[in-house]
Amino acid sequence: MTPTLPQEILTEVMKHVGENDLMTLQRSILVCRHWCRAIVPLLWRKPFHHTHRNTAGKRKLIPVYLACLKEEEKKYLTANDFPIPNSKPPLFNYITYLQWLNDFYVLDAISTWSRKNRKRRLLSQLLVNKFITECPKLRSLHIHTLQQYRESDILSKITLYHTTLEVLHVKEITRFVSETENDLIVGLVNLIKSQRALKEVVLAGVLNGIDKLVLSLRAKHSRSLKKIKFEDCDFRVKGEIWDLVSGSFVNLELLNFYGCYGLNTSTLKMWTKGLKAQIHIDFSTVELSAT
Known part of the structure; x- marks a missing residue:
């Protein structure tokens, strides 16, 4: 019919x-x-979120994605002591349907499915990279530890394949000042600028370069952003970059500082000056320096 x-x-x-x-x-x-x-x-838009608290669901999820891998990818895992169970070809390429990607949830699902295999992080990184390069409609991206992807150039891949992210959470960005960490900041700045209209951003663990990230958000997403959260970030930066922030994020609904330092009341006034929406700022662990 x-x-x-x-x-x-x-x-x-x-x-x-x-x-x-x-x-x-x-x-x-x-x-x-x-x-x-x-x-x-x-x-299959957000299967890792739906099964995050469902042990049985996580155990069923990973074999489906393994069946979607290409033969060379299966051989790569097998050669690195991660055996892939035999399975029939899937009816659909489920990998391409993902829209919400959280790498911590991916690793958690793999760990639940294969607790004894010490190479589960290898599979997690392979799947995360595959999702990024093959999911055409990725809307939400959570990278729990950016440091672990330094060799895979993940930021350039995201910038290349995706320009319509709405939610971007990136944690453990820099730990100390080095060429590697500076490259990560540059890559993240380019990623932020490449997006059309971010609505929610969480940046965590920025010990170097928070000013560059803030200015990139201001340059491209001052009107689209609804939520911004900073965790464990160092705001002790040189220059008067906070003057440029004043009144920029006109539609911001939530501004959250958690565990940050180097802030002062003058800086915070710059963030909230001229904003029409009511802003909630969590001062619970913010160390305010003298004005």
Whole structure:
């Protein structure tokens, strides 16, 4: 029988079911093949988030993604003492449907599936890189430890393949001043500038270069940003860059400083000056220096 609705329209209709109503979506894929092709991408938008507290779900998730790997990738893992179980080719390329990527959740799912394998971080980095290069609609990206991707040039890959991120969380960015850390800051600045309209940004562990990151946010996303959070960042920077921040983030709804130092009341006034929205600032662990 000829489908009554084009697949694209059916997909748009099913989006209104709700991201967390997985049961309804799972039942809907059984209606027919047409519905299945339209709904499967919705079910696989954020699987690591849906299974993060579900041990059984995490154990089922990783084998599906392993089946999607190319033969050379499977051989690479096997050669590095990470055996891949035999499996049938998947009906869909589930990797391409991911829209929410959190590398900590990926590693957690792998650890649950294969607790005894010490090479699980190797698989995690391979999958994260594969998601970045093969997911065309990535909207939210959480990098828990940027330091571990220094050799894979992950920031350049994100900049190359994605320009429509809405949420960007990057942690453990710099630990000390060196050429490597400076390269990470430059790469992150380029990544921020390459995006069209970021809505939420979390930057954590910036001990060098916070001024460059702030100015890149101001240059490209002063109107789109709704939430900004800084964790464990050093704001002791030279120059009067905070004057440029004044009144820049016109639609900001949440500004959060957590565990930062080098701040003073004058700097904070620059952040909030001229803003129409009410800003919540968490002072619980902020060390305010003298004005």
